[in-house]
Amino acid sequence: MxxxxxxxxxxxxxxxxxxxxxxxxxxxxxxxxxxxxxxELYNEWDFSPITNRxxxxxxxxxxxxxxxxxxxxHKINIIFHxxxxxxxxxxxxxxxxxxxNYFSYEIRKQNYRxxxxxxxxxxxxxxxxxxxxxxxxxxxxxxxxxxYSYLAxxxxxxxxxxxxxxxxxxxxxxxxxxxxxAQRNILRRLRDAKIEFEYTDKPSSY
Numbered sequence: 748m749x750x751x752x753x754x755x756x757x758x759x760x761x762x763x764x765x766x767x768x769x770x771x772x773x774x775x776x777x778x779x780x781x782x783x784x785x786x787e788l789y790n791e792w793d794f795s796p797i798t799n800r801x802x803x804x805x806x807x808x809x810x811x812x813x814x815x816x817x818x819x820x821h822k823i824n825i826i827f828h829x830x831x832x833x834x835x836x837x838x839x840x841x842x843x844x845x846x847x848n849y850f851s852y853e854i855r856k857q858n859y860r861x862x863x864x865x866x867x868x869x870x871x872x873x874x875x876x877x878x879x880x881x882x883x884x885x886x887x888x889x890x891x892x893x894x895y896s897y898l899a900x901x902x903x904x905x906x907x908x909x910x911x912x913x914x915x916x917x918x919x920x921x922x923x924x925x926x927x928x929a930q931r932n933i934l935r936r937l938r939d940a941k942i943e944f945e946y947t948d949k950p951s952s953y
Contacts, residue, residue, distance in 0.1 A: 767817060775822040778813045778940075780806070782829050785838045789845075797841040802849055814933050814940075823940040831946040843942045850938035857931045864927055868919040875912030882906025 768777040782788060790801040802810075810825065817823060825846075885902030 767813065769821070773822065774820065775824050775941075776817045778810065778817075778823065778825045780809070780825065780827050782827055784829070784833055785835070785842060788827070788842060797838065798845045798848055800845055800849070802846075810937055811933055814936050819932075819936075823936055824943065825940050826943045826945055828945050828947055831948050834944075834946045839944045842944075846942050847938060850934050854931060854934045854938060857927065857934055861924070861927050861931065864919050864923055868916050868924075871912045871915040871919070875909050875916060878905050878909030878912060880909075882909050 768779065769775070770777070785797075788803060788806060789797075790803055793800045814823060882902055882905035885898065885905055889896060889899045889902050
């Protein structure tokens with residue numbers, strides 16, 4: 748997968764229908780990828796069975812970028828163009844299954860990240876409320892009992908800690924969670940995308 752291809756798309760000002768073939772009849776956007784051999788689809792250091800291999804990192808980033816740009820209402824069809832001389836239906840079927848398995852696994856990981864973020868937000872919210880309550884009470888206590896004025900700094904610190912935790916809650920809910928859910932939607936679209944292989948007479952560089 749050529750990095751220049753990814754960079755050219757990311758830096759382009761063209762609309763998505765100019766970047767990707769689009770069929771109005773089927774409401775499908777097509778992502779075309781040229782490869783020289785099947786192995787190019789996967790992480791070069793992953794020697795597990797094809798159906799369980801990790802995708803090539805640059806290919807993964809490229810597909811993510813494409814899907815992020817394509818209208819959410821469009822279906823997606825990913826077409827890999829490969830030399831005719833290397834046509835292998837068994838590898839093709841295993842590769843298609845491998846794509847589904849890979850993105851299903853990535854979705855499970857993303858779901859875990861979302862659950863972790865939610866747990867963190869709940870924890871921050873509860874501790875934030877406790878700190879705000881404790882800090883407010885401590886400040887009033889110091890104000891009413893001047894002989895404990897030396898505790899004012901501690902009381903203000905607790906109150907500030909409560910606001911910091913409160914901001915963490917807001918940050919997770921309105922910023923981080925939005926990104927996590929958006930990423931999961933992209934992964935789901937990639938998992939559900941139709942994968943095809945088209946074979947050409949282009950000579951292999953393998």
